[in-house]
Amino acid sequence: MNVPALSPLSDLSQEVQLRREAAKKALSHWSHPRLAPPGPSRVRATEGADGQAVLEAPVNIPSGAQILATPPAEDFSSALLLDSIRQSLIRQEDTIIYSLIERGQFQRNDWVYQADGVAMPASRSASQPSTGSTPDTAPGGTSAKCSLLEWLLRETEQVHGRIRRYTSPIEHPFFPEDLPMPVLPSMTYPQVLAPCAADININSRIMSMYLRHVLPAITRPGTDNNFGSAAMHDVLCLQALSQRIHYGKYVAEAKFQAKEEVYRREVERQDVEALMDLLTDVSVEQQVVERVRRKAEQYGRDAATAGSTEASADDSDADAPCKIAPEAVAELYASWLMPLNKDVQIAYLLRRLDPPS
Numbered sequence: 001m002n003v004p005a006l007s008p009l010s011d012l013s014q015e016v017q018l019r020r021e022a023a024k025k026a027l028s029h030w031s032h033p034r035l036a037p038p039g040p041s042r043v044r045a046t047e048g049a050d051g052q053a054v055l056e057a058p059v060n061i062p063s064g065a066q067i068l069a070t071p072p073a074e075d076f077s078s079a080l081l082l083d084s085i086r087q088s089l090i091r092q093e094d095t096i097i098y099s100l101i102e103r104g105q106f107q108r109n110d111w112v113y114q115a116d117g118v119a120m121p122a123s124r125s126a127s128q129p130s131t132g133s134t135p136d137t138a139p140g141g142t143s144a145k146c147s148l149l150e151w152l153l154r155e156t157e158q159v160h161g162r163i164r165r166y167t168s169p170i171e172h173p174f175f176p177e178d179l180p181m182p183v184l185p186s187m188t189y190p191q192v193l194a195p196c197a198a199d200i201n202i203n204s205r206i207m208s209m210y211l212r213h214v215l216p217a218i219t220r221p222g223t224d225n226n227f228g229s230a231a232m233h234d235v236l237c238l239q240a241l242s243q244r245i246h247y248g249k250y251v252a253e254a255k256f257q258a259k260e261e262v263y264r265r266e267v268e269r270q271d272v273e274a275l276m277d278l279l280t281d282v283s284v285e286q287q288v289v290e291r292v293r294r295k296a297e298q299y300g301r302d303a304a305t306a307g308s309t310e311a312s313a314d315d316s317d318a319d320a321p322c323k324i325a326p327e328a329v330a331e332l333y334a335s336w337l338m339p340l341n342k343d344v345q346i347a348y349l350l351r352r353l354d355p356p357s
């Protein structure tokens with residue numbers, strides 16, 4: 001099987017490299033007089049003490065940090081940007097497939113998804129905190145009338161929000177109305193995306209897709225009482241799926257820049273069908289589906305055989321049972337992840353030319 005071995009360290013350095021490229025790209029893009037949004041959103045480059053260029057992020061994002069970048073002399077073509085984004089989507093496949101495999105170890109455990117299926121204390125972060133007297137709260141103030149999954153997701157976002165996870169443009173909370181103040185000083189990001197990006201969050205659709213289509217495809221029905229583990233892996237799956245789907249904003253921006261004139265015309269007409277035709281690449285979609293099918297097959301098998309004392313050099317992995325149905329993962333990508341990614345692209349493009357508010 002021709003799937004590269006996973007190496008977290010090299011993934012990390014690749015990620016850093018990609019972020020740097022994005023920063024450089026942002027610099028050349030938004031500081032271009034024709035494209036730069038007026039006034040405060042502009043990215044400025046100055047020379048730092050060590051002679052390296054310092055990219056000062058837009059001042060309309062909370063100030064605090066500076067982002068290092070090399071001088072903006074090189075021409076980073078849009079093709080490179082789209083290629084980098086696709087590389088990131090490919091790496092995200094690994095996270096998604098492993099998360100699905102992990103969740104699939106446990107049975108469906110329907111209680112986890114039912115309001116009050118598992119009695120939980122009221123979430124301290126709920127927008128209407130339970131006091132014992134609201135309809136949301138059972139006598140004694142112990143029940144949150146939400147599902148265990150909602151409770152855990154909200155609590156997780158509270159913790160991650162404090163370390164400013166949701167100030168990053170690649171992160172999208174499921175409970176945006178309840179985010180806490182970060183305890184870390186604010187961070188700035190190069191403004192790669194148009195301002196409308198901040199308003200696009202389709203996590204409620206992602207949640208309903210997950211409950212209706214993903215869970216039934218990856219879990220066996222029934223209850224094994226591992227409610228906490230199931231919910232914990234659900235959170236990881238949802239976060240990975242959300243990031244992958246919202247990456248559509250970056251894909252759309254790269255495509256817009258690569259064929260600005262054509263996109264601009266359809267954006268001005270607000271022609272959804274024409275935009276969908278423009279951004280759809282059937283051959284890439286086929287490659288994605290085929291690749292995730294192969295990965296699911298391989299990763300699922302590795303997980304099944306790992307630690308087996310009976311496995312020998314002669315044992316063929318091909319005979320081992322798969323932890324996850326490769327077909328189900330392929331189907332998930334074809335029917336849900338890529339279509340939702342395209343919906344994000346459309347939502348972004350329709351507002352791509354909006355003036356900054």
Ligand SMILES: O=C(O)C(=O)C[C@]1(C(=O)O)C=C[C@@H](O)C=C1
Nearest residue numbers: 251279280281282284285338341
């Ligand atoms: O790679 C692209 O060009 C994308 O737009 C991303 C993506 C995907 O979700 O993987 C979505 C739509 C395209 O038709 C192909 C692939």
